[in-house]
Amino acid sequence: MKFSRKALGIPYAIFLVLFVAAPLLVLIYFAFTNSNGEFTVSNLLGFFTDPNTLGTLCYSFAIAFVTTVVCLLLAYPTAYFLATSGLSNKGAMIMIFIMPMWINFSLRITALKEILSIIEGNLAFYPFLNSVIGMVYDFLPFMILPIYNTVSKLDPSLTEAARDLGATEWNAFLKVTLPLSIPGIVSGVSMVFLPSMTNYVVLDMLYNSTYIMGSLIGSYFSAYNWHGGSMIALILLGIICLFTLATDDLTEEENAGRGGALL
């Protein structure tokens, strides 16, 4: 056979079809069947009629929303001050902020748990507060990095022009810098919002119980209920798709995935 560069992609194509596309199809199949293999919509109806699961959905939206807002409020000023400071070695500074990404999250959350336990006593008394603290602690670097990347690439002469034309410093920031940094904000938000709806292990570690969407999959998994778990996974997948479609137009950097930010 003649050597062709195209042929090099064949193993990966097979891999993607077998292990990326096929699991999703299986997921759909399991979500709409019962344990006898018969077609059913009871898993779907069950989700939307059970107050517990609906409550979990709302609760995880609330946690994800508050986490994202807090991350943004902490990350934007940090990234902005870093990017606009006159420091000579900004690359090293930003490294300090994103270094925690390379330390295993479970060890970092252990550290956080020890400290919070000293301050609060029993962490289960304030589940919402501690969930948000844990999530922010885990995801903050993923918000700082994309915002920093966007703000540091802004042309400083734009703000100067606004100032020369009579805008106050605050107005120049509000009307020039902030709108131009929206791509960074959006990619940061998408890296924080979705994980904080699903990453139940952070809460599990902090106070041994969890009430977000991801944990429903976990509990179905422990009960060997593949059909119920598939339905939850499918609903999450739907939310992820909607969210991605909504944010896609707003981001420039298409590769700014969770790991795309790592290196």
Add this chain to the structure above:
Amino acid sequence: MKKKIFGLIFIVLVLVFIYAPILILAFYSFTNASQIGAFQTFSLKNYVTLFNTEELREMIIGTVLLALGASFLATLIGSLGAIGSFYSSKRVNAFFNTLNEIPVINADVVSGFSACILLVVVLGIGKETFIPLVIGETILCAPFVYLSVMPKLKQMDPSLYEAALDLGATPAVALWKIIVPQVASGIVSGFMMAITLCLDDYFIATYTKPATFDTISTYVVNATKGSHTEIKTALWALSTLIFLLVLGAVLIMNLKSVRDEESKR
């Protein structure tokens, strides 16, 4: 000036939030305290336990081997996939890009759960064979390798490959001697990214790992819930060691980039 001081204070506070827990834990890892705040005396017993407990040692070595293996596999097929996709027609290229994007945006819980259903429930591959675990981690990492190699291919000058062919190289030799060296930096950073993702992964591992095997993440999650104090404090030592390792790597990378810049001048 006021803005500068405010900015400085803000940055310092965020740094305290990020690093205080890690540093306090690091301090207590060198004592014989069984919980934070109960400082007694300097001791290296946590480090001794960490290296002498078989269970802990196996868990650490297992995690590293798994990360290396899965990352190697992911780098191999991901890089080849990127090269193949780059030279294919637009439609094939779009097919690759779309499927590649799925694990990137998908939640780890969903990826792990669906991989488990397909491999373990439908195909009946036993978890104790490690096959579901390795495939699961590869699903997580390979798309990021693909994404880091692709831009390097786009930046490449296509005429170099043509020139090599004109000068008599076979396509395979031209690929190995011309294309691979030019995308090498993308392959290396893809590999590094794969290692980081693998080491940090919890969800794929929980859903696909054999019951008797633990990665650092799954082990620590279970250990923090348990009441086994000796293991718990030994994990403080592990946390400190990993922190120092990462700090060292970051320092070296920084020094290198500073030196590179100086040599450019």
